[in-house]
Amino acid sequence: xxxxxxxxxRKVWTASLIALLFFIIYVASTTVLVVVFAVFFSYLxxxxxxxxxxxxxxxxxxxxSIALVxxxxxxxxxxxxxxxxxxxQDQATxxxxxxxxxxxTDVPNRLPLPHFLEPLRERIVDFxxxxxxxxxxxxxxxxxxxxxxxxHAASNLIYLVLIPILSFLLIKDGxxxxxxxxxxxxxxxxxxxxxxxxxxxxxxxxxxxxxxxLSLATLFCYGVAFSLLGMPYxxxxxxxxxxxxxxxxxxxLAAVAITLVxxxxxxxxxxAILLVFIGLYRLFQDYVLNPYLMSEGVEVSPFLVIVGLxxxxxxxxxxxxxxxxxxxxxxxxxxxxARVFYSASHAEGEAARRAxxxxxxxxx
Numbered sequence: 001x002x003x004x005x006x007x008x009x010r011k012v013w014t015a016s017l018i019a020l021l022f023f024i025i026y027v028a029s030t031t032v033l034v035v036v037f038a039v040f041f042s043y044l045x046x047x048x049x050x051x052x053x054x055x056x057x058x059x060x061x062x063x064x065s066i067a068l069v070x071x072x073x074x075x076x077x078x079x080x081x082x083x084x085x086x087x088x089q090d091q092a093t094x095x096x097x098x099x100x101x102x103x104x105t106d107v108p109n110r111l112p113l114p115h116f117l118e119p120l121r122e123r124i125v126d127f128x129x130x131x132x133x134x135x136x137x138x139x140x141x142x143x144x145x146x147x148x149x150x151x152h153a154a155s156n157l158i159y160l161v162l163i164p165i166l167s168f169l170l171i172k173d174g175x176x177x178x179x180x181x182x183x184x185x186x187x188x189x190x191x192x193x194x195x196x197x198x199x200x201x202x203x204x205x206x207x208x209x210x211x212x213x214l215s216l217a218t219l220f221c222y223g224v225a226f227s228l229l230g231m232p233y234x235x236x237x238x239x240x241x242x243x244x245x246x247x248x249x250x251x252x253l254a255a256v257a258i259t260l261v262x263x264x265x266x267x268x269x270x271x272a273i274l275l276v277f278i279g280l281y282r283l284f285q286d287y288v289l290n291p292y293l294m295s296e297g298v299e300v301s302p303f304l305v306i307v308g309l310x311x312x313x314x315x316x317x318x319x320x321x322x323x324x325x326x327x328x329x330x331x332x333x334x335x336x337x338a339r340v341f342y343s344a345s346h347a348e349g350e351a352a353r354r355a356x357x358x359x360x361x362x363x364x
Contacts, residue, residue: 036323038166042174043208045069049171063172070168084235091236095262192341199333207326210293215245217289218255218281225277231259232266248325249305252282304328 052065170177178197182190219242226234237259244251256278263274308328312320 034162035166038163038170039204040208041163042167042170043205044212045073045167046171046205047209048073066168066171070164074164084239087235088239091233095233095236188345192337195341196334196337199337200330203329203333204326206293207329210290211246213293214285214290215242218242218245218252218285221281222259225281229268229270229273229277231263231268231274233262237262247321248309250309250321252285256282 048069049066052069053062056062056065182194182197185193219238222241223234223238225231226238231237237255240258241252241255244255247254259274259278262268263271268274305325305328308324309321312322312324312327314320
């Protein structure tokens, strides 16, 4: 009547609710980001909680064992930061102050280039120098912006405190929260969302722990290799590469580019060994370790990864880039499970309809 269809209205209503949900997430992006980091931190901590749970006496409450793990981890992070933070800051400051002097040397003119690029050496060196000089001119404004950012972060220190608190509550009450969410759904949709939640749990646990292992492996291997080779600013470059490992696809490429630029302008002599090491390590990381750690549920095509990184950068900056791959993988799980569920429901409905039609034909 009047062209109104109930099915279409339901679809429009569902789409409107989803759009409203995304709008709320965008408006409350800071809060959502804190919750997301709390979830990631929970998955990092949870294996240690399980280990303590195995040896926990029955008379000791579970809350005490969880609190013990959090205290140890936070204390360990504070100790590591205090031990290596000063060294990292010193190397970064020294590199920024020495960069203009390094650019005025004749080192770039002695860099090895393929034979077909030798006629373009002067243009390439001038271009790289120009780019670095532009970056050097912006170093002071960037430092000032970084200082303002630190002040802003200090004023919002409550968020840094909230992340471990929320992680503690998620580990403590995660199972009850899951059951309460599923209890709100109808029996028909409860099965669908139970499968989705289980898949997301596997996805996030594998993804977060894989990122941590990949980052630590890069930090350790780069640190050892750069130290043995006598690479300038070895610790700074290793830490930068380890942190950039958290950014899929673009992060490792940026780490390699930064390492090569620093090696070029600091007069590092062992170019061939450095290139062989980086090539072998990236082959091992990208084709052995990474596929092994992310063997289930995290497979995302390179095309979607690149599109997701670009969209994440536009929507959320560094945080958006970091969250692009898990968001795409989550959407993949939800869409895949929903398609299987509704296809099965449609098949069951068709089978029931045919059975009912057959019974009516037999009666006739």
